[in-house]
Amino acid sequence: MGYSMTTTSSFHHFFSAPFHARHCTIKNGAIPFPSLSSSAMPLFQRPRISLLRRPQNAPLYHTSERSSRSPSPATRNVKARASLPEPPSSSSSTSTITKRVVLSSALTIALAVANRVFYKLALVPMKSHPFFLAQFTTFGYVVIYFSILVVRYRSGVVTDEMIGLPKSRFAAIGALEALGVASGMAAAAMLPGPAIPILSQTFLVWQLSFSALLLGRTYTFNQIVGCILVATGVAAAVSSGSDSGQMLSGVESIWPALMIASSAFQAGASIIKEFVFVDAAAHLKEKSLDIFVVNSFGSGFQALFVLLFLPFLSNLRGIPFAQLPSYLKDGACCFLNIGADTTGCNGAPLLPLLYVATNLFFNISLLNVVKISSAVVASLIVMLSVPISIYVLSLPLPYMEGGSTLSPFFLFGSAVLVLGLTLYSIPQPAKDVL
Numbered sequence: 458m459g460y461s462m463t464t465t466s467s468f469h470h471f472f473s474a475p476f477h478a479r480h481c482t483i484k485n486g487a488i489p490f491p492s493l494s495s496s497a498m499p500l501f502q503r504p505r506i507s508l509l510r511r512p513q514n515a516p517l518y519h520t521s522e523r524s525s526r527s528p529s530p531a532t533r534n535v536k537a538r539a540s541l542p543e544p545p546s547s548s549s550s551t552s553t554i555t556k557r558v559v560l561s562s563a564l565t566i567a568l569a570v571a572n573r574v575f576y577k578l579a580l581v582p583m584k585s586h587p588f589f590l591a592q593f594t595t596f597g598y599v600v601i602y603f604s605i606l607v608v609r610y611r612s613g614v615v616t617d618e619m620i621g622l623p624k625s626r627f628a629a630i631g632a633l634e635a636l637g638v639a640s641g642m643a644a645a646a647m648l649p650g651p652a653i654p655i656l657s658q659t660f661l662v663w664q665l666s667f668s669a670l671l672l673g674r675t676y677t678f679n680q681i682v683g684c685i686l687v688a689t690g691v692a693a694a695v696s697s698g699s700d701s702g703q704m705l706s707g708v709e710s711i712w713p714a715l716m717i718a719s720s721a722f723q724a725g726a727s728i729i730k731e732f733v734f735v736d737a738a739a740h741l742k743e744k745s746l747d748i749f750v751v752n753s754f755g756s757g758f759q760a761l762f763v764l765l766f767l768p769f770l771s772n773l774r775g776i777p778f779a780q781l782p783s784y785l786k787d788g789a790c791c792f793l794n795i796g797a798d799t800t801g802c803n804g805a806p807l808l809p810l811l812y813v814a815t816n817l818f819f820n821i822s823l824l825n826v827v828k829i830s831s832a833v834v835a836s837l838i839v840m841l842s843v844p845i846s847i848y849v850l851s852l853p854l855p856y857m858e859g860g861s862t863l864s865p866f867f868l869f870g871s872a873v874l875v876l877g878l879t880l881y882s883i884p885q886p887a888k889d890v891l
Contacts (some may be wrong), residue, residue: 569842589788630760686877693870
C-alpha cells in the first residue's frame with residue numbers, strides 16, 4: 458500500500474538515519490541523492506522512494522506547470538510516493554486471538570475444576586450453613602467487583618462511555634441469574650445429588666438455541682451433532698443405576714424439569730452478556746468493554762433480585778424468614794470458626810475462603826472467555842470440567858471420607874458427553890453451515 462506526502466518538512470524524518478550517496482533517475486537526468494542505508498533498514502522494510510526535485514535555490518513548481526506559472530505558496534511542495542510493506546496478514550491476527558482463547562480456556566478449565574472441588578470441601582465445615590455461603594458470595598462479590606471497578610475507572614481503564622451503557626441489559630442478566638438460583642435451589646432440594654450436575658449440562662442446549670434466536674448465529678453440522686451427543690450423554694448418565702433402580706426413580710418429574718429450567722435461565726443470562734460485549738464493540742470507538750463493568754452491574758442486579766426472593770429462598774432451605782438473622786449470624790461464626798458453638802466447623806475459615814477466592818477468579822476468567830470468544834465456548838469449558846471434577850471428587854480428599862466408585866453407566870454417559878464436546882470443537886468447512 459502506498460501513501461503520498463506533500464510537505465517538505467516530512468523529509469526530515471526520512472533522512473534522520475545514516476545515509477550514503479546513490480544515483481536516482483528522474484526526468485532530466487541523473488543526480489546524486491542521499492538515500493537510506495541498507496544497514497539502517499532491512500530490505501523487506503525499506504520503502505522505494507521516487508522524488509521530483511529541483512536544484513538548490515531554484516523556484517519550485519508543480520511538474521505540470523513549471524514552464525507556465527510562477528512559484529506560489531500553493532505550488533511550493535515536494536511530492537514523494539513510497540511503497541511500504543503490506544500490513545500484517547489477518548492470519549497472524551487470527552493466530553494470536555486463537556492462542557489467547559486457548560490459554561484463557563485452559564486456565565478457566567483448571568479454575569472450574571478447582572471451583573467445584575473447593576466448593577465440595579467448603580461444605581464440610583459449612584454443611585449446616587450452605588445458604589449462608591451462597592448469600593455471602595452473592596453479596597460479597599458486589600462489594601469486591603465494584604471496588605475493582607472504581608479503581609479501574611480512576612486509572613482510566615474504564616471510561617464514562619462504558620459506565621453509561623444501558624442498565625436494562627444488566628437488570629435482565631441479574632433477574633435471570635436470580636431466577637436460576639431460586640429454581641435451582643428448589644429443584645436441588647428434591648433431587649439426588651449425582652443427578653444435579655448432569656441435568657445442569659442441558660445448559661449447552663439452551664445456549665445454542667438462544668444464541669441462534671437472539672444473536673442470529675449459525676452452527677455447523679458437527680456442532681449440531683455434538684450438541685445431540687451431549688444431550689445423549691446427559692440422558693445416559695442420569696438413567697444409570699446408582700445403588701438400585703434408576704437415579705431419578707421416585708422423583709416427581711417437575712423437579713428435573715425445574716432444574717433444566719434453571720439452566721435455561723442461566724444460559725439466557727450468559728447470551729445477554731455476550732450480546733453486551735458484541736454491541737459495545739460496535740459503539741465503543743477506542744476501547745473494548747471492560748469485563749468488570751459487566752461483572753459489577755450484573756452481580757449488583759443479581760444481588761438485588763436475590764434480596765427480593767430471600768423469603769422464598771430461605772423457606773426452600775427450611776429456614777423460616779423470622780429466623781434468618783439468627784441463621785446468618787451462626788453461619789458467619791462457623792465461616793470464621795469463632796464463637797462458643799463451632800462444633801463441626803473444622804477446616805474453616807481456610808476451606809470456605811479457598812472456595813470464595815477460587816470462585817471469584819473463575820467467574821472473572823469465564824467472563825473473559827465470553828468476551829474474547831463466545832458464551833457457547835465458555836459453556837463447553839465448564840462442561841469439560843464436569844467429568845474431571847467428578848473423577849477428582851471420587852478420590853480420597855482431605856476432610857472428606859474415602860473415595861467412591863463410579864457406575865459404569867455413569868462413566869459411559871460422561872464419555873459420550875466428552876465425545877460430543879470434542880465433535881463440537883472440530884472445525885468444518887463453511888459450506889456445511891446449517
